[in-house]
Amino acid sequence: MPSPTQPVSDAAIEFGRRVRAHRNEKGWSQERLAEAAGLHWTFVGQVERGRRNLTLHNILKLAEALGVGPEDLVAGIKYEASR
Amino acid sequence: MPSPTQPVSDAAIEFGRRVRAHRNEKGWSQERLAEAAGLHWTFVGQVERGRRNLTLHNILKLAEALGVGPEDLVAGIKYEASR
Numbered sequence: 001m002p003s004p005t006q007p008v009s010d011a012a013i014e015f016g017r018r019v020r021a022h023r024n025e026k027g028w029s030q031e032r033l034a035e036a037a038g039l040h041w042t043f044v045g046q047v048e049r050g051r052r053n054l055t056l057h058n059i060l061k062l063a064e065a066l067g068v069g070p071e072d073l074v075a076g077i078k079y080e081a082s083r
Numbered sequence: 084m085p086s087p088t089q090p091v092s093d094a095a096i097e098f099g100r101r102v103r104a105h106r107n108e109k110g111w112s113q114e115r116l117a118e119a120a121g122l123h124w125t126f127v128g129q130v131e132r133g134r135r136n137l138t139l140h141n142i143l144k145l146a147e148a149l150g151v152g153p154e155d156l157v158a159g160i161k162y163e164a165s166r
Contacts, residue, residue, distance in 0.1 A: 008140075009140065011139060011143055015139060053139050053140050054138065054139055055136045055137065055139075056094060056136050056137055056138075056142065056157070057091075057092065057094065057095075057162050059139065059142075060094055060157070060160060060162030061162050064161065064162060069158060069159060070157040070158070071155075071157055071158040071159075072154075074139070074142065074143075074153040074154055074157060075152060075153070076154075077143060078143065078147065079147060
């Protein structure tokens with residue numbers, strides 16, 4: 001298991017980058033997004049830094065809170081087992 | 084935690100339905116898909132029955148094995164906390 005300070009995968013990094021981009025577009029803080037998604041703000045920070053291999057439900061919660069489709073957060077992302 | 088015999092959520096059910104549909108389109112068994120995705124075949128069966136809140140990596144592995152984009156497996160799916 002990668003240590004929590006290390007990104008989980010390039011896929012998780014890309015997913016997190018997209019969450020951050022959509023959050024910034026809304027002018028929200030991580031706390032605001034976490035509140036809207038019903039998640040802990042530290043979890044949102046870890047997701048944005050690519051440190052979480054998050055679940056389907058959390059992907060859907062983040063997408064809904066950001067007002068985007070879950071497809072926008074995963075489209076074109078590939079998994080590679082190099083980590 | 085719902086018991087493993089119970090679906091996890093409507094979202095997981097819909098995700099599983101799509102995995103099964105794409106698998107059937109390819110004429111593959113669950114074992115064949117599991118092998119291509121690097122997952123256990125029982126896991127694939129549970130995903131298809133909506134009994135898994137699976138991770139981003141496993142979503143990506145299944146999509147790649149099925150030859151579809153991950154967006155095809157999650158587009159339009161909403162999370163509801165009713166379960």
